[in-house]
Amino acid sequence: MSAALRFEASSLARNFRGGAGVHGIDLDVAAGEIHALVGLNGAGKTTIMRLLLGMLRPDAGAVRVCGVEVGRADAATWSRVGQLVEHPLAYAELTGRANLEVAARLHGLDRAQGGAAVDRAIEEFDLGRYAGVRASRLSLGNRQRVGIAGALLHEPEAIVLDEPTNGLDPAGVIVLRESLLRRAAAGAGILVSSHHLDEVARVADRITVVNDGRVIGSLDPGGFDLERAFFALVHGDDETRRAAA
Numbered sequence: 001m002s003a004a005l006r007f008e009a010s011s012l013a014r015n016f017r018g019g020a021g022v023h024g025i026d027l028d029v030a031a032g033e034i035h036a037l038v039g040l041n042g043a044g045k046t047t048i049m050r051l052l053l054g055m056l057r058p059d060a061g062a063v064r065v066c067g068v069e070v071g072r073a074d075a076a077t078w079s080r081v082g083q084l085v086e087h088p089l090a091y092a093e094l095t096g097r098a099n100l101e102v103a104a105r106l107h108g109l110d111r112a113q114g115g116a117a118v119d120r121a122i123e124e125f126d127l128g129r130y131a132g133v134r135a136s137r138l139s140l141g142n143r144q145r146v147g148i149a150g151a152l153l154h155e156p157e158a159i160v161l162d163e164p165t166n167g168l169d170p171a172g173v174i175v176l177r178e179s180l181l182r183r184a185a186a187g188a189g190i191l192v193s194s195h196h197l198d199e200v201a202r203v204a205d206r207i208t209v210v211n212d213g214r215v216i217g218s219l220d221p222g223g224f225d226l227e228r229a230f231f232a233l234v235h236g237d238d239e240t241r242r243a244a245a
């Protein structure tokens with residue numbers, strides 16, 4: 001396996017009761033790229049991300065994180081990973097800054113490194129006005145900014161963000177976009193899911209389409225009318241499965 005792959009999944013499967021799940025997932029995220037996952041609600045994006053991060057055990061297949069088999073990844077490997085899947089990290093009773101300080105410690109930074117990283121994160125995500133506000137009093141979007149800032153403040157090389165634009169205002173979307181582009185340019189490998197095809201097209205090097213628990217194709221980020229191309233893939237896949245049933 002190439003050392004330049006931040007995540008590598010092969011033949012991944014996870015079945016849930018009731019028939020849902022993901023199957024036959026081959027996916028990688030290279031150093032320096034932004035790889036987007038798109039799909040309808042329930043397609044399997046979050047499940048794939050949780051499998052890549054070792055938050056769910058696969059029924060079949062293998063995952064490597066920064067070249068290390070996910071089940072063997074130790075604290076040093078996880079300190080190279082930044083992720084926000086589902087709820088933003090935010091202890092309701094702590095201020096925005098205190099939440100970021102907790103995140104820094106959890107990522108293995110010492111007090112001095114952590115303090116500097118928290119200052120940078122507050123500036124990068126324009127959280128200065130909210131740093132002293134308790135998370136419980138923050139708006140949804142500012143809580144999301146704190147969550148993203150906490151996930152990224154240790155400058156991880158391998159990043160997974162599940163619908164990070166959720167709740168963000170247009171300024172927040174731009175801050176996030178610039179942050180991701182800067183990190184990819186510095187060598188991070190980033191997997192990001194989104195429902196916003198226009199935004200995805202602005203940042204992604206590769207766009208993978210997931211439908212009904214499988215990877216069904218890819219979209220060209222520079223292509224014309226991504227929405228039409230997306231629905232053509234999804235509807236085509238639905239038809240094929242219906243015909244085979």
Ligand SMILES: Nc1ncnc2c1ncn2[C@@H]1O[C@H](COP(=O)(O)OP(=O)(O)OP(=O)(O)O)[C@@H](O)[C@H]1O
Nearest residue numbers: 016017020021039040041042043044045046047048
């Ligand atoms: N722990 C679980 N137990 C049972 N079913 C689950 C579990 N987690 C996910 N599923 C099911 O697996 C399928 C894929 O869900 P997943 O959350 O991965 O989709 P998604 O693409 O992230 O959707 P969305 O865009 O709505 O966030 C869905 O049918 C979901 O209901």
